[in-house]
Amino acid sequence: MAPKQSRGEYIETDTGNKVSRKSVIMGSQNIILGGKTIIQADCTIRGDLRRPAQPGSQGQVALAVGRFCIFARSTVLRPPGKMHRGVYSHYPMKLGDHVFIGDGAVVEAAIIGSYVHIGKDCVIGKFAIIKDCVKIEDGTVIAPNSVIPPFSLVAGRPGVVVEELPETAPEMLDLKAVYKQI
Amino acid sequence: MGACGKLEHSLLHLLLSLGLPSNTAQPITTSTLATHRNITETCFQGSLAVPMAPKPRPSELPPAPKPVVHLAQSIVISEQASLTGNFPIRVGQHTVIHPRAKLNSLAGPITIGDFCIVSERALIAAPDQDGLEIESYVVIETNAVVEARRVGEGTTVEVGVKIGKGAVVGSNCKITPLNKIEESEIVDDSTVIYGVGQRRIDISGSRDARRKLTEKQVEALKQLIPSNRTKFMS
Numbered sequence: 001m002a003p004k005q006s007r008g009e010y011i012e013t014d015t016g017n018k019v020s021r022k023s024v025i026m027g028s029q030n031i032i033l034g035g036k037t038i039i040q041a042d043c044t045i046r047g048d049l050r051r052p053a054q055p056g057s058q059g060q061v062a063l064a065v066g067r068f069c070i071f072a073r074s075t076v077l078r079p080p081g082k083m084h085r086g087v088y089s090h091y092p093m094k095l096g097d098h099v100f101i102g103d104g105a106v107v108e109a110a111i112i113g114s115y116v117h118i119g120k121d122c123v124i125g126k127f128a129i130i131k132d133c134v135k136i137e138d139g140t141v142i143a144p145n146s147v148i149p150p151f152s153l154v155a156g157r158p159g160v161v162v163e164e165l166p167e168t169a170p171e172m173l174d175l176k177a178v179y180k181q182i
Numbered sequence: 183m184g185a186c187g188k189l190e191h192s193l194l195h196l197l198l199s200l201g202l203p204s205n206t207a208q209p210i211t212t213s214t215l216a217t218h219r220n221i222t223e224t225c226f227q228g229s230l231a232v233p234m235a236p237k238p239r240p241s242e243l244p245p246a247p248k249p250v251v252h253l254a255q256s257i258v259i260s261e262q263a264s265l266t267g268n269f270p271i272r273v274g275q276h277t278v279i280h281p282r283a284k285l286n287s288l289a290g291p292i293t294i295g296d297f298c299i300v301s302e303r304a305l306i307a308a309p310d311q312d313g314l315e316i317e318s319y320v321v322i323e324t325n326a327v328v329e330a331r332r333v334g335e336g337t338t339v340e341v342g343v344k345i346g347k348g349a350v351v352g353s354n355c356k357i358t359p360l361n362k363i364e365e366s367e368i369v370d371d372s373t374v375i376y377g378v379g380q381r382r383i384d385i386s387g388s389r390d391a392r393r394k395l396t397e398k399q400v401e402a403l404k405q406l407i408p409s410n411r412t413k414f415m416s
Contacts (some may be wrong), residue, residue, distance in 0.1 A: 024262075024281075093343060123341045157378050
């Protein structure tokens with residue numbers, strides 16, 4: 001029998017999200033987690049960087065995350081910002097299901113699809129769009145505003161598609177088993 | 183034993199004097215020199231059962247030395263930023279210091295100009311007694327480590343860049359993510375460091391446009407980041 005832990009490292013929510021007590025989450029009211037997402041220690045999530053509330057609209061979302069995502073230690077997620085019609089504003093960041101973000105990676109993407117693996121110490125530039133089933137090697141820098149096509153393996157500084165992934169990629173990138181381990 | 187008890191008491195007093203709330207929806211960060219312990223209580227949509235955070239354990243090390251700070255009236259500094267050291271820290275008008283940014287003046291004084299942005303987890307440390315000067319319109323992104331002698335006006339230091347001790351970076355430079363500048367290196371004005379250490383001179387003449395962008399960005403961040411300037415004023 002496993003020893004009973006009075007205070008685990010993670011806070012588990014009703015929908016199965018496991019959020020480390022040592023993570024730094026700002027503006028949590030603007031963050032939606034789909035469920036079964038793991039946020040490890042020292043992660044910084046900037047939910048406070050959202051669009052200024054327009055009159056008549058409410059519940060501005062800064063970050064929407066799907067199911068079975070893992071944010072490893074020391075990752076930083078911050079919604080990107082740009083100038084549009086003379087006003088600088090931040091735009092929401094959307095992540096699909098089964099997104100893995102490796103240690104120390106900094107993500108400022110606009111959209112990340114499902115079954116995406118981002119390696120250690122990667123930097124995903126502002127407003128990058130990453131489609132489904134993409135693997136990004138450790139230490140890759142993805143340029144701002146770039147679009148990564150589906151089923152690609154990306155590496156280098158700046159990151160370029162070096163190879164295509166096989167059709168079985170979603171099975172390789174599935175994070176259900178990893179979620180159960182933690 | 184007695185000294186230890188005293189220390190614990192003083193730390194407790196420090197915590198109390200910071201006026202830390204014990205039960206809020208926002209994450210709370212208590213930072214001392216040795217420990218950056220974060221007590222996070224989060225409430226996400228669709229989840230209500232949030233257990234209490236563990237009690238903070240007092241640090242066994244003496245509290246970090248508090249520097250003399252000169253913060254301009256119009257700056258935005260998050261209360262989760264950390265300013266440590268013995269030498270003075272000066273921050274100019276309209277500068278934004280994000281939460282969890284670290285300014286360390288243990289070795290020398292730090293001067294930051296107007297309209298600068300220092301992102302979270304960036305570390306700014308003076309190399310030696312001659313200090314570090316960051317001029318106006320400098321943007322320092324997440325995870326960057328700046329130990330330069332001087333960073334020129336309008337320079338952008340991107341994610342994860344390391345600027346070695348005593349380096350001099352000219353004005354209007356751009357250092358793209360994960361690049362490194364060696365110790366005591368001199369980088370000319372308008373240099374772009376891209377890829378893996380490749381360099382070129384920027385002749386696009388977008389200087390003024392970039393400045394305007396930084397100004398607008400500061401304006402937007404003023405609305406978003408709650409500032410607590412008085413916390414750092416001694």
